[in-house]
Amino acid sequence: MFQFLVDVLMRACDLMLVAIGMSAVYSLMKFPNIALVQYAATGGILAIVLQKIGAPVAVAIVFAVVLTGLVAVILNEFLFNRMLKIGSSTAMIGSLAVSLVFSAAFLVTVGPNPSRFRLPVSKPIRILDARITEPQLVSFAIVAVALGVFALLYFRTDLGRCMRATSTNEVLADATGINTARMKTIIVLISGVMAALGGVAIALKGEVDIQIGMDLLLPVFASAILGGLGNPFGAVAGALLISLVETVVTTINFGPLMGQVVVFLPVAYASAISFLLLVAALLWRPRGLFVSEVKRV
Amino acid sequence: MIEVTEVRAGYGDGPDILNGISLTAEPGRIVTILGPNGCGKSTLLKCIAGFVRPRAGHIRMSGEAVTDVPTYLKVRNHRVGFVPQTDNVFASMTVAENIMLGGRLMERRDRERRFDTLLGQYPSLASKKNRRASALSGGERQLLSLARALISEPSILLLDEPSAGLSPRMMHDVFEAIADVRRREGPSILMVEQNAFEALHVSDSAYVLSFGSVAIEGAASDLLADPAMRSLYLGGDKH
Amino acid sequence: MSDSVLAIEGVAKSFGANQVLANVCFSIRKGEIVGLLGPNGCGKSTLLNLISGVFPADAGTLAFQGENMTGQSMDHIARRGLVRTFQLPSMPRRMTVAELLHGAAARGAGFGSLFRRDASEMAEIDGLLDELALSHVRYLPAASLSGGQKKLLSIALALRASPRMICLDEPTAGVHPNLRHHMVGLLRRINASGITLLIVEHDMHFIRELCSRCVVMDRGAVIADCKPSELTSNEQVVEAYLGNARQKRAMA
Amino acid sequence: MSDFIIHVTIMSGLYALLALSLNLQAGLGGLMNFGQIALFACGTYGAAIAFHFDFGAVSGFVLAVLAAALLGWAFASVGRNLQADYWGIVTLALAEVIRIIATNEDWLTGGAQGIGGIPPLYAGLDGQTRQLVILATVLLLVLAAGLFCRHLIGGRYGLSIKIMREEPQLAASLGYDTIALKRQLMAVSSVLAAVSGFLFAHYVSFVGPEQIDSSETFLIWAMIVVGGLGNNAGAIVGAFLLQFTFAFIPFVKDWIGLPSEYVAAGRLLLTGGGLIAFILFRQSGIVPERVGGRRYV
Amino acid sequence: EAVIGAVLPLSGSSATQGDDQRRGMELALEKINADGGVLGHPLKIITEDSGGRTATALDAAKKLVTVDKIPVVLGEFSSGITIPIAQYLLQQDRVHINIGSSSTQIRSLGKGAFSVIGLDDVSGAFAAQDVFSGGAKNVAVIAPNNAYGQGIANAFAAKFKSLGGAITSTVLYTEGQTTYRRELQQLAAGEPDLYVYTAYGKESATINRESFELGLNDKKWYGLYLTMCTADSDPQYVEGQIGMDLNYIGGNGGDYQKAYEAKYKGGFTSTFNGFAYDGVMLVAAAINKAKSLDPQKIEDAIAEIGKSYEGATGPILLDADGQRSTQPYLRLKIESGKAVATQ
Ligand SMILES: Nc1ncnc2c1ncn2[C@@H]1O[C@H](COP(=O)(O)OP(=O)(O)OP(=O)(O)O)[C@@H](O)[C@H]1O
Ligand SMILES: Nc1ncnc2c1ncn2[C@@H]1O[C@H](COP(=O)(O)OP(=O)(O)OP(=O)(O)O)[C@@H](O)[C@H]1O
Numbered sequence A: 001m002f003q004f005l006v007d008v009l010m011r012a013c014d015l016m017l018v019a020i021g022m023s024a025v026y027s028l029m030k031f032p033n034i035a036l037v038q039y040a041a042t043g044g045i046l047a048i049v050l051q052k053i054g055a056p057v058a059v060a061i062v063f064a065v066v067l068t069g070l071v072a073v074i075l076n077e078f079l080f081n082r083m084l085k086i087g088s089s090t091a092m093i094g095s096l097a098v099s100l101v102f103s104a105a106f107l108v109t110v111g112p113n114p115s116r117f118r119l120p121v122s123k124p125i126r127i128l129d130a131r132i133t134e135p136q137l138v139s140f141a142i143v144a145v146a147l148g149v150f151a152l153l154y155f156r157t158d159l160g161r162c163m164r165a166t167s168t169n170e171v172l173a174d175a176t177g178i179n180t181a182r183m184k185t186i187i188v189l190i191s192g193v194m195a196a197l198g199g200v201a202i203a204l205k206g207e208v209d210i211q212i213g214m215d216l217l218l219p220v221f222a223s224a225i226l227g228g229l230g231n232p233f234g235a236v237a238g239a240l241l242i243s244l245v246e247t248v249v250t251t252i253n254f255g256p257l258m259g260q261v262v263v264f265l266p267v268a269y270a271s272a273i274s275f276l277l278l279v280a281a282l283l284w285r286p287r288g289l290f291v292s293e294v295k296r297v
Numbered sequence B: 001m002i003e004v005t006e007v008r009a010g011y012g013d014g015p016d017i018l019n020g021i022s023l024t025a026e027p028g029r030i031v032t033i034l035g036p037n038g039c040g041k042s043t044l045l046k047c048i049a050g051f052v053r054p055r056a057g058h059i060r061m062s063g064e065a066v067t068d069v070p071t072y073l074k075v076r077n078h079r080v081g082f083v084p085q086t087d088n089v090f091a092s093m094t095v096a097e098n099i100m101l102g103g104r105l106m107e108r109r110d111r112e113r114r115f116d117t118l119l120g121q122y123p124s125l126a127s128k129k130n131r132r133a134s135a136l137s138g139g140e141r142q143l144l145s146l147a148r149a150l151i152s153e154p155s156i157l158l159l160d161e162p163s164a165g166l167s168p169r170m171m172h173d174v175f176e177a178i179a180d181v182r183r184r185e186g187p188s189i190l191m192v193e194q195n196a197f198e199a200l201h202v203s204d205s206a207y208v209l210s211f212g213s214v215a216i217e218g219a220a221s222d223l224l225a226d227p228a229m230r231s232l233y234l235g236g237d238k239h
Numbered sequence C: 001m002s003d004s005v006l007a008i009e010g011v012a013k014s015f016g017a018n019q020v021l022a023n024v025c026f027s028i029r030k031g032e033i034v035g036l037l038g039p040n041g042c043g044k045s046t047l048l049n050l051i052s053g054v055f056p057a058d059a060g061t062l063a064f065q066g067e068n069m070t071g072q073s074m075d076h077i078a079r080r081g082l083v084r085t086f087q088l089p090s091m092p093r094r095m096t097v098a099e100l101l102h103g104a105a106a107r108g109a110g111f112g113s114l115f116r117r118d119a120s121e122m123a124e125i126d127g128l129l130d131e132l133a134l135s136h137v138r139y140l141p142a143a144s145l146s147g148g149q150k151k152l153l154s155i156a157l158a159l160r161a162s163p164r165m166i167c168l169d170e171p172t173a174g175v176h177p178n179l180r181h182h183m184v185g186l187l188r189r190i191n192a193s194g195i196t197l198l199i200v201e202h203d204m205h206f207i208r209e210l211c212s213r214c215v216v217m218d219r220g221a222v223i224a225d226c227k228p229s230e231l232t233s234n235e236q237v238v239e240a241y242l243g244n245a246r247q248k249r250a251m252a
Numbered sequence D: 001m002s003d004f005i006i007h008v009t010i011m012s013g014l015y016a017l018l019a020l021s022l023n024l025q026a027g028l029g030g031l032m033n034f035g036q037i038a039l040f041a042c043g044t045y046g047a048a049i050a051f052h053f054d055f056g057a058v059s060g061f062v063l064a065v066l067a068a069a070l071l072g073w074a075f076a077s078v079g080r081n082l083q084a085d086y087w088g089i090v091t092l093a094l095a096e097v098i099r100i101i102a103t104n105e106d107w108l109t110g111g112a113q114g115i116g117g118i119p120p121l122y123a124g125l126d127g128q129t130r131q132l133v134i135l136a137t138v139l140l141l142v143l144a145a146g147l148f149c150r151h152l153i154g155g156r157y158g159l160s161i162k163i164m165r166e167e168p169q170l171a172a173s174l175g176y177d178t179i180a181l182k183r184q185l186m187a188v189s190s191v192l193a194a195v196s197g198f199l200f201a202h203y204v205s206f207v208g209p210e211q212i213d214s215s216e217t218f219l220i221w222a223m224i225v226v227g228g229l230g231n232n233a234g235a236i237v238g239a240f241l242l243q244f245t246f247a248f249i250p251f252v253k254d255w256i257g258l259p260s261e262y263v264a265a266g267r268l269l270l271t272g273g274g275l276i277a278f279i280l281f282r283q284s285g286i287v288p289e290r291v292g293g294r295r296y297v
Numbered sequence E: 001e002a003v004i005g006a007v008l009p010l011s012g013s014s015a016t017q018g019d020d021q022r023r024g025m026e027l028a029l030e031k032i033n034a035d036g037g038v039l040g041h042p043l044k045i046i047t048e049d050s051g052g053r054t055a056t057a058l059d060a061a062k063k064l065v066t067v068d069k070i071p072v073v074l075g076e077f078s079s080g081i082t083i084p085i086a087q088y089l090l091q092q093d094r095v096h097i098n099i100g101s102s103s104t105q106i107r108s109l110g111k112g113a114f115s116v117i118g119l120d121d122v123s124g125a126f127a128a129q130d131v132f133s134g135g136a137k138n139v140a141v142i143a144p145n146n147a148y149g150q151g152i153a154n155a156f157a158a159k160f161k162s163l164g165g166a167i168t169s170t171v172l173y174t175e176g177q178t179t180y181r182r183e184l185q186q187l188a189a190g191e192p193d194l195y196v197y198t199a200y201g202k203e204s205a206t207i208n209r210e211s212f213e214l215g216l217n218d219k220k221w222y223g224l225y226l227t228m229c230t231a232d233s234d235p236q237y238v239e240g241q242i243g244m245d246l247n248y249i250g251g252n253g254g255d256y257q258k259a260y261e262a263k264y265k266g267g268f269t270s271t272f273n274g275f276a277y278d279g280v281m282l283v284a285a286a287i288n289k290a291k292s293l294d295p296q297k298i299e300d301a302i303a304e305i306g307k308s309y310e311g312a313t314g315p316i317l318l319d320a321d322g323q324r325s326t327q328p329y330l331r332l333k334i335e336s337g338k339a340v341a342t343q
């Protein structure tokens, strides 16, 4: 049972930080930035490469994350801001194009083979009936701390309030003395950092390859939208829900019902089922599960 | 103090909406801008606030040139309060958060004090303090927007139709409140209005715009007194 | 009441714990021009939303021309001839005023009209634009109109939808006084052509000139239903809505 | 060389049909369909299944068209009160569900192995003539579809769709049944996609699940964004331009003399970078949409 | 001057394998040209990227045929792409060499299509026999949910059942996930005697690590193409695994392996480089034998050579359909991080 929870959390952690980043950027820029998943890949790969050339793990991680954040800001400044002037679907296609360039860059720099941190192999620790390894615990901790810091920032500081104000009404935010351009830069930086941390968290647990970004795209999208785009903490809940459903449907043994020992739903259908859940949830709450905004006339 | 000299402005690469407008609003005075729909009143306010960049001409606030200063800096440096005509609230935030945001540049103590007095003045908002602004009725939004602008004790107040959609009683209260702010804090108030009579009653001077230029300017009382003016620009002689 | 166009019976609506409308009853006869008044936030727009089917009522029934419309969708009700305007109109960014007016006539615009293009309505649209002082902006994107112009445009749009009854939500808010005067004439003519009008309004002159009857609400309930001239003598209405003596003087 | 150009033109034509279909939905109707490839899949699998079970090409065509119209209808029904972005992700998820089904139900779809050996159209003709006849067929279809779309957008129906796209509430208040409008639009445009898929299956002679990966949808999006969202000519031009670019990238590679380990990176870089450059320097596409259309300016 | 073509997935989700195929071809090219090339000229290969997409691959194949006028094309990796390009090539009377797909559908492509890789029925049957005779009666199978995985899992199951064994569960996993814990737990739920798995580099690394973490390594693991399955995994996780793989030893396989390791600094990334190598070598030999670049003549020469050809991946015997009929396999075991042959 506890193992089951660990499995759910582990999968959710992989999605959460990137989904938060996507949702946060969406709230201010009003377009789903596909390149975010590549920031996650960049974070993970960069940290591994840095460790390989001699940096201690912690230093490698910090550098990778900060660098990725800066890359996110620079791309936003030079590309996405200009694309957004044309329209949000244009910006989205633009971010896809940026993702392709990222793939190309990865392909020439690190090649298609997976890589991982050089960490001592640790025997899993037993907690109740679950087995967890040390790097996994570290990766949990990173995700938890990142979430906590972001929550404090978003809900408890003036900066967070200003971000939320900018995301609901940019013109009025400007008229209230908020530097909306800077808010956007900050949110882009934060999203880049969050995505990179997400990538690092994945890398710590195991291995990353250059496809990891594009592989994350759909589940991250699903999480962000299930929680309600523009509501970063909805994305967390969305990620948890998606992984819960995926895990539940694959661990229920239908065998006894059908008079056989083990009959599982084919795992291939796990993601299909979580997508169907997404559709059903949106039929019920069209703006995501955790958006309580009223749109009135 | 707001000084606008020979400002021309328009949207995108469209034609000029403002064709060389000049006006001044001195501290402690209420200046009302009147004019038919689409003559450029809101554009003028947006221009002063910095949302529309003038194509020619100058804007000064408290004697300082601010023509190309971005909005948020104007708001910070010259304590500008702005009530837009539409989209005037932070829809997904609560009423209290909306008002507090208006005062985010103030000392915390001052802000809370002002917050309490404002809610005292607008009981209909006080009772909806923790409700999302998106649920408010049209009139309630109008009040909220005004409260948000007033909390910071602005020295320049730009009001785009503050009385639109208010009940007669509320409209009266709002104009009283504006007159009251003028008396106590002495900001320069520039107000666009369609409810001309009520607005002129509390104003010191007025400009009537027509197709992006000033057609008439004068003291509010003179405009009210002139019957020709009434029928031509103020909607007939009904009062 | 055979000539009742719109009958509202015991309508109630809450948003969460917040009861906005409670047991609202009144009816409107064919050809009437009724003003719906009340302080801000008393529930006028919410009532219009219920009547036009934006969302369903929690309780009560709504009947239009004898047909029960409770719980019907907005487009269904509009096709039956009950059309409304919005208090804060938002207009398309990528359609011009003229385009919008052409498209506003929903009847016969279905998939079947694929190969139909007629210019006969041009004259009608031109007339409307003239009447509402919008001729010079006809080729501008509708969203770039000024606040007042949008209000005027939304009246024109409602008229294009071949209505039997129009509910107007604060048609004069933000409209220049001269045009308000003009609008009285326009609405009278519309009414004379057999269209019933329900008008939410705060401009008492406008109400007095136009309406034959006023329904006044306060905190979600009807507190008065009378002739406009009788409003000032109703203590409750003065207290809740009209306010101080200067306003009363203006009404006198 | 001319054979190659004929081939690329045929492919471009097939993509042009897809782009026209998407342009009707996204450009005219504001429906951000990210599941376009699923409608195409109805076409390919319609042809493949009919072949597999020996129904004959005509019933394959009927099957393809019916399935696509039905699926389009279903997409619209699911999205009846969803915001554009939400609906976009929902369609993406549904398309993925369809791909998963196609991968796993091998009794029907051949599973991951796909269905091969689908006979070409005009099987009676010899190779060279057949290519030319297919080319003519495709180009005629593109022309017809283009004219049809033009008529649809320019006419009364187009106006009502536009109101629905821009201000659904306003449209409903004027008496438009917005859900019905969406369904009609989706059903009609889906037929175009199905025709494209049907021809593709017979042309390529093989149908498999990797052909309907979600990245294919992004490609079609890129075509209409490059061409100018909302413009029919733009969609066609975009499809041809991108398809020709992709087809000729190998020549650029030969010409530069790119070593083979950089072939893939070069391809990604050219497509991604080219797309970015295009968006930035040709802001609203080759043929931008004009507000007001032809009649009302 | 002899030029041949290749269409490989150098980008997209199979880029790892595609890149490894490219390496094999490169080694073959070096060897051929060091030995004097073909028909007296150095051999040249034009490699095109398929991006893992049918449409792109088809464009590439058409370019190779109509523009570069190439008689022989090798490739691709996914059966779903190999089949359509092969069909096109056969229509154009060119020769196609399958170097990486193992779908049994390939058998029915027709004349002019050859496979230097044994199709799934061959390898699946061998593994089933091997596992069964090793004593396991109840096994669970995990394989990727693609043409290769479905094919080999089916072939294995068919043979294993016919021998009298039982499959407790078959899990087809979706590639590219960050975790396979759910899949592994499904697998374990049937309590098999042994796990049979096959996975590409990255996925197998994750699967091996997670099965270690979940304690699934208390049972035996049998890898189909064991070196591919363990290439990217940490040695600790895979210690003691057994499995089958293609035979690189004997013939010129040993030299090939050494050359690969010298050039690319490490063991094989996947099993596919060897087939790519053999494919090129076979074509070169055929061109030399045919003394012509005419596709028809090359085709005949390949059929002729294919009667007995010693490749790096062992003897290549092509049957009447042009498919590799037998494939020598090795039984391997991971001991102190190295795959060693057992008997
Ligand atoms: N969707 C909603 N959710 C919650 N509360 C709502 C909602 N819509 C309206 N309300 C509340 O219901 C009350 C009545 O609103 P309504 O818009 O009907 O007022 P109104 O009479 O039209 O006022 P005004 O004259 O200011 O437009 C208001 O207090 C408003 O806050
Ligand atoms: N964003 C915009 N883009 C293009 N044109 C615009 C835009 N906003 C306003 N306009 C045009 O500028 C003119 C003046 O608009 P403005 O909003 O300043 O009018 P106004 O005087 O405030 O009218 P009202 O009393 O109706 O609010 C109008 O004709 C309008 O069409």
Ligand SMILES: [Mg+2]
Binding pocket: B041, B042, B043, B085, B160, C146, C147, C148
């Ligand atoms: Mg205005």
Ligand SMILES: [Mg+2]
Binding pocket: B137, B138, B139, C044, C045, C046, C087, C169
């Ligand atoms: Mg209202």
